[in-house]
Amino acid sequence: MRTAQKVPLNTSKDGSIRIAGSRVGLEDIVHEFKNGATAEQIHEDFPSVSLRDITAVIAYYLDNKREIENYLRRRRNREVIVRRSIEAKLDTTALRSKLRNKRMTPVQ
Numbered sequence: 167m168r169t170a171q172k173v174p175l176n177t178s179k180d181g182s183i184r185i186a187g188s189r190v191g192l193e194d195i196v197h198e199f200k201n202g203a204t205a206e207q208i209h210e211d212f213p214s215v216s217l218r219d220i221t222a223v224i225a226y227y228l229d230n231k232r233e234i235e236n237y238l239r240r241r242r243n244r245e246v247i248v249r250r251s252i253e254a255k256l257d258t259t260a261l262r263s264k265l266r267n268k269r270m271t272p273v274q
Contacts, residue, residue, distance in 0.1 A: 174219040
């Protein structure tokens with residue numbers, strides 16, 4: 167009987183970790199799981215990832231929580247830096263105002 171299971175994760179050049187054979191990020195699966203979704207519910211949201219791969223990723227997360235949480239923290243920090251950089255170059259005030267007004271307008 168085989169006891170070792172391969173974890174279906176690939177690390178790209180930019181350091182992001184994705185589920186092998188898909189564009190779904192490790193953070194997507196972990197986020198859903200931490201919010202209470204079952205593997206089956208996650209599969210419904212990400213049908214390009216097999217249920218087997220989702221359960222393997224969840225098991226890997228549970229076995230390597232500290233390492234994965236550190237990775238997720240680094241990703242969030244990177245996202246903040248990139249967002250600030252983009253926002254510093256673009257004036258999005260008018261666009262944000264327009265979107266807020268659109269959200270507040272009742273649909274008829």
